[in-house]
Amino acid sequence: MSTVRPDRQSGQSDRRGPAGVRIGALVPLTPPGWTEAGRHLLAGLELAVREVNDAGGILGGSLELVVRDTAADPDRAAAAVEELAGLGVAALAGEYHSVVARAAAGRADALGLPFLCSSAVLDALTDRPTDRVARLAPPQSRGWRLYADHLLGEGHRRIAVATQPSVYWASGTRILREHLAPHGGTVVELDLSTLDPTAVCDALVAHRATALLLLAGHPEPAVPVVRAVRRDGRLDRVLIGAPAGQPEFAGWAAALGRDGAAVPFLRYLPERLGPLGARVETALRERLAEPPSFVALEGYDAVLVLAALLRAHGTDRARIAASWSHVAVEGTRGPIRFSRTPGVSVRQWTWPPVQVVDRDPAEPSRFRVLRTG
Incomplete structure (x- = not known):
């Protein structure tokens, strides 16, 4: 698996991974962020990236995860979105804290960068309806x-x-x-x-x-x-x-x-996980050395969705953003499809189990x- 991880002091990394398709990951890894949730979210993201690459990668190359620590800081998250956009990532995934995700979503929308929010739930994730942002978690x-x-x-x-x-x-x-x-x-x-x-x-x-x-x-x-x-x-x-x-x-x-x-x-789990969910849960349990939360599964599912979009539409950001409603992925917690939902400003999975x-x-x-x- 190819992952560019943040260093402990700055939350940034200049280390470059091998050539391939890059997606950015926003994760709370240091206080005052909820670091336990961040660790689970990152484990899910990383496991899915590893499995995508084991299965042949994307467009003939590897899928690379470029991680940035938001530390539950909206300004830091917005700055990370700016940086990741400049690094050429095809899309963003992640973030747990709703207020932080809202800041990231607003900046991603302004920059034309597709963002699949895995875990945050605020109904109004953006100030205006947008096709550039989609979400896996149910609205609050x-x-x-x-x-x-x-x-x-x-x-x-x-x-x-x-x-x-x-x-x-x-x-x-x-x-x-x-x-x-x-x-x-x-x-x-x-x-x-x-x-x-x-x-x-x-x-x-x-x-x-x-x-x-x-x-x-x-x-x-x-x-x-x-x-x-x-x-x-x-x-x-x-x-x-x-x-x-x-x-x-x-x-x-x-x-x-x-x-x-x-x-x-x-x-946000079904009464019983299907075969994919059960397999991923077992792999995450080993990776985390404890039972994985639904947040880890949200991270895994986010990469599954982005991988499907990248295979179908390449790395063009506008084509990815225009294609949320066409994606159909079997996720760890059920079939994932996105639609417009009254009162929700982004493309929404309708509906994850609650x-x-x-x-x-x-x-x-x-x-x-x-x-x-």
Whole structure:
């Protein structure tokens, strides 16, 4: 496999790979980025590139992955897009953080560079509709409405969200509030920039909330809030939830143990993987030395889609951008096709599978599927 990886200090590399077709990869590999998600995303991207090359490559040459670390910084991501465009990559893939992906998508659109976003979910990934950007993950409105349905089904109407300032968290709060309101549900916001974990617990009691959703980063400040709520006898019956998926990764279980169980979250997997998904999952497990998350599969699928486009249309960026709606790929989680979707500004896979899942309190390493959609 040919991969140009970033160095530790600058996040850049001047090392050139062998001649071939180049695609850029945007990945959060250093703090404050969610590095565990970034590691899984990169593992999926790299595995798919290796397999493409083992199968003969693209257009008679190798497929090369040129990696840039975004570190969850929108400005850094936009600069990386500029650099990668100058290096002649045919397309971009990756990025986990929604706000960062939005910055990257806007710059890629302006430069005419095709970008397949693997993991970010903001509905409005770009300011205007564009053919240059496509996405594998479901839009936030689709997943978070399913999550709201789960809360309603479990009898929760008084919801508190412990949140940090962010377009992503604000969008999630709005989706929840609009979906819950017709069913008598209310949402109160607890600002983690002003409230410590003890104050969060007091606020939950004061508002008589039955569920607390963590719209906040991991491990800080999410982990201390979970510990505080679990240890507060007044809140024994309060559900803790994390729709953005923090409990998906092993770091959550390592930090919280059984306190991190029974925390519902969203993940984008089918009830059962098909033959391709099962094979890739096994290969990623070996590569990561731990169970792969759905984020790793998103990375793998992104390369599958771009490889199909490159084989069919070559490296011309305009032809690639014009061809999202014509691609049909069997991905690790089902058949992938892209279309225009109301309210979504980019070409969208309609639809990836969505689950509400938690970790089993009896065995926190095991996941329980609570709802599908």
